[in-house]
Amino acid sequence: MAFARSGPVRSEAARRSILQAAAELLAERGYESLAIEQIAARAGVGKQTIYRWWPSKGAILAECLLEGTMLDGRLDLPDTGDIRADLRDWLGRIFALLERPEGEGLLRALIAAAADNAEVGRRLRDSLSGSESVSGRLARAAGTAPNLTPVAPFEEIAEALIGAVLLRALSRTPVEPGDADRLLDAILGR
Amino acid sequence: MAFARSGPVRSEAARRSILQAAAELLAERGYESLAIEQIAARAGVGKQTIYRWWPSKGAILAECLLEGTMLDGRLDLPDTGDIRADLRDWLGRIFALLERPEGEGLLRALIAAAADNAEVGRRLRDSLSGSESVSGRLARAAGTAPNLTPVAPFEEIAEALIGAVLLRALSRTPVEPGDADRLLDAILGR
Amino acid sequence: MAFARSGPVRSEAARRSILQAAAELLAERGYESLAIEQIAARAGVGKQTIYRWWPSKGAILAECLLEGTMLDGRLDLPDTGDIRADLRDWLGRIFALLERPEGEGLLRALIAAAADNAEVGRRLRDSLSGSESVSGRLARAAGTAPNLTPVAPFEEIAEALIGAVLLRALSRTPVEPGDADRLLDAILGR
Amino acid sequence: MAFARSGPVRSEAARRSILQAAAELLAERGYESLAIEQIAARAGVGKQTIYRWWPSKGAILAECLLEGTMLDGRLDLPDTGDIRADLRDWLGRIFALLERPEGEGLLRALIAAAADNAEVGRRLRDSLSGSESVSGRLARAAGTAPNLTPVAPFEEIAEALIGAVLLRALSRTPVEPGDADRLLDAILGR
DNA sequence: CTGTAACCGAGACGGTACGTCAGGTCTTTAG
DNA sequence: CTAAAGACCTGACGTACCGTCTCGGTTACAG
Structure with a gap:
């Protein structure tokens, strides 16, 4: 049977660790000084693991926003009827x-x-x-x-x-x- | 007479050339990729001449804005009475x-x-x-x-x-x- | 098995290329004008690759001498018995x-x-x-x-x-x- | 009257001050780190005053040696007859x-x-x-x-x-x- | 079970830009 | 007219990260 895949699958722990580190560092250092190498270091992850899954630091932050890692729901519009x-x-x-x-x-x-x-x-x-x-x-x-x-x-x-x-x-x-x-x-x- | 200063004075030509180059490069490359070395190169100026007078690339751009080098009045609010x-x-x-x-x-x-x-x-x-x-x-x-x-x-x-x-x-x-x-x-x- | 090492290993090609370039440039320009950046450029190597392995230009030359890159045996004392x-x-x-x-x-x-x-x-x-x-x-x-x-x-x-x-x-x-x-x-x- | 010279003449005080400063700094910092700017600063002299009269830092040191500013006679060969x-x-x-x-x-x-x-x-x-x-x-x-x-x-x-x-x-x-x-x-x- | 392919951490590589320092030239100003 | 002060351009310094690549070690599915 062709097209069979083997080997381990993407590590969810690494992914979350990276998003977490990116969110923290963004708040601490700002966007310009935010460095992939720092994210990798803080996340305890190899640089390649980041480059394998995201094309840019912007993409990592977009994913953070999507997951709510950054502003986690604190800014949602409530709905009381009024x-x-x-x-x-x-x-x-x-x-x-x-x-x-x-x-x-x-x-x-x-x-x-x-x-x-x-x-x-x-x-x-x-x-x-x-x-x-x-x-x-x-x-x-x-x-x-x-x-x-x-x-x-x-x-x-x-x-x-x-x-x-x-x-x-x-x-x-x-x-x-x-x-x-x-x-x-x-x-x-x- | 005490407190006398001597020596040459700041070069206005260099200053304007730097602001001009910074404004052009900002439009061409964006803020993150805007490099001091490029500004210096395009302005035909030594890097140190930039660092002598401005603390950061942000400060250069602030001065551009102030002088109107960037948006030069094109976006002023007119005044017709209405x-x-x-x-x-x-x-x-x-x-x-x-x-x-x-x-x-x-x-x-x-x-x-x-x-x-x-x-x-x-x-x-x-x-x-x-x-x-x-x-x-x-x-x-x-x-x-x-x-x-x-x-x-x-x-x-x-x-x-x-x-x-x-x-x-x-x-x-x-x-x-x-x-x-x-x-x-x-x-x-x- | 613990204590295993991983990751890439030092590039022998880069090392020899750097020693070669350093020896050539020393002969051409003298010691004072010998610049790390020139060595890196001539060796086709990143500057950091030099700084990673040698603390100073003197150390590079010392290694050249040790390897015979510079005077390569031309000045050894012969031994004919007399x-x-x-x-x-x-x-x-x-x-x-x-x-x-x-x-x-x-x-x-x-x-x-x-x-x-x-x-x-x-x-x-x-x-x-x-x-x-x-x-x-x-x-x-x-x-x-x-x-x-x-x-x-x-x-x-x-x-x-x-x-x-x-x-x-x-x-x-x-x-x-x-x-x-x-x-x-x-x-x-x- | 033709061929008359006018204006002040080379300052002997500056010259000696420069040689003195050069000799001191050479002993303190070595040859490579010896900087013309430092010599000028320590001698209380403008850089141009040095460049006007000497082509290189080597030339300054040569003049020091000639004047005995550096080793002042301490190493002369005595003459007792033996x-x-x-x-x-x-x-x-x-x-x-x-x-x-x-x-x-x-x-x-x-x-x-x-x-x-x-x-x-x-x-x-x-x-x-x-x-x-x-x-x-x-x-x-x-x-x-x-x-x-x-x-x-x-x-x-x-x-x-x-x-x-x-x-x-x-x-x-x-x-x-x-x-x-x-x-x-x-x-x-x- | 066992291969093996894709994952992982680590980190060396050729590079670009950083911000600093000094070199050597030129210009302005004080005396 | 000299010499100080100091701005200028040049170019090297040593550092931080870039994005790519190569290592061994480690899974987890396929046969």
Whole structure:
């Protein structure tokens, strides 16, 4: 019988160890200084084991995002029925993350990763929008929510909210109490 | 007379040549692959002349932004008196930039630069807002413009607009006709 | 079985290529201008491959001397039974080397190397004395050779002979026919 | 009046300061690590002042040797009438110099300098032979000294003595009591 | 059971770029 | 007009990682 395969199969332990190490090092050193050799060393793994399965450090980070190794669900959009409250809660948690230096650093590292890896760019957007997208939630809520303009262009609103957060991180604008609320009011209307 | 200094003075020709080379290479190769040695080579300058005056490649790019070597005024907010039309024009030009691959690449490179250099982050924000800030213009227009909600939180609106543009570049969302208008309507209200 | 070693092994081809390149460049450029980067370039080898195995350029040259890459046996003391004739032959060949400009240059380069690397100093001395030391040969010959003062202090004689050669090279005294003979007569007695 | 010279003349203070600094630094750091910039700094002089008057660091050292800035007469051959005693005294002082680490270092530095600068080579030889050459003294003594083989080839003997000293320094052979005597006996005969 | 093929860790290899240092030339300024 | 100060270009330094490759050792399926 041809096409038979033999030999051991990909080591799940190595894979998880690599993702873990990559996530830690990204937060510690930023994207530019993140080195494959360091990942390999911290993960206790040969360099070739990384190159065998991922084409670039960006790809490793994309997989981290996909698995939630990095932001593990902490930033998902909740769903209590009150979309406005949910968004307020969600934005509040993101701004809280930005207040801590390591949180801001992590977000900036992710932005850098997104800037040179398309997959990370897409994943980062999805990841920040929670498991269910912000715009999707807005659309679903449109008919029922009493405190939301019914004809709002949901995609654009989501884009603006997330974008504003990214700009915050990039420009190092210090976060002040109430900023999240003001942003939300500005975009959703009062 | 004490405290007298002597010796030659900083070469303006070298300085401009370096900024020019840095801006070109950033557009061509992106931020991560941008190498000081290449800048020096293209500028026809010794490496040490760069290290003497700038602490990092980020600092060079920040100075480029400040001088307008990079986006040289192409993205300034115009001022015709009609703030809504001005914003539409401004956003339209930014989206037009994003449609060309090298334009999108340049913006992503700048984002990467901003992500690891605070000064670039601040300058990028100012640079995108034009010589006069978007929020400033919004505030000034508030009393007079008939087509603008008078009590709008201008800072937040500017943040959202610019942020949305950045997110576009990061997530590689393709630009389609009318996108700029829809974004503007979504945020300023109809 | 524990304690097993794995991984690739040192490349013998790279090692020999580096020694060869170092020997050539030393003769061409002298010791001070001998650059590790040039050795790496000429040997077709990465710089790190040199730094991995040798701590300094002196160490490379010491290994050249040890392997005979540099003077490859051309200057060994022969052994015909007649120690005086052997020494005359040996000194003659050294003086012949000094007559050619590249030979003198090579010897001066070696002296410079010896001056800042102890190992090269020792190896140079051994190397010039041939595989079997001059003083050893003198001692063995003492009982049997009819044309040699029996009680001669062999170590010192060897030292003086080799030293005189070095001084020749350093002071650029031009070599003239009969010089080798005169030196030998002066030191061994007539 | 034609051919009149104007302006200040070469500063003797600067010249001596440079030679002094060069001599000190050579002893401290060796020849390879001896840097023109350091000489300029220690001498309190601009680099250009050195380059204006000397073509290379070797030339500076040659001038030091000529002026006696380096070994200032300490190693001159004395003249008591007893040539053998004089040589013994002279060799003894050289070996004493070799026993101290900084003395050995200085000699090795001078050898390195001689190896890449012809002028230093010649000067070093003369310098070590004292203000009056060893071979000259040997020749003059030939008729009168009772304890010296009258027909000795003086040039070669001087060459051998000095050469042996150089080889000592290069090969780091430790100096032991009586070495100077043994060398002298070996070469002059008993 | 036993081969054997693919995995694993380790790490050497030819390279590129780093940031530093010194060399030697040139220009500006003070005296 | 000299000489200091020091900016300039050049080029080597020694280090960190790149991505590829080669080792032995170690599974886990195929026969």
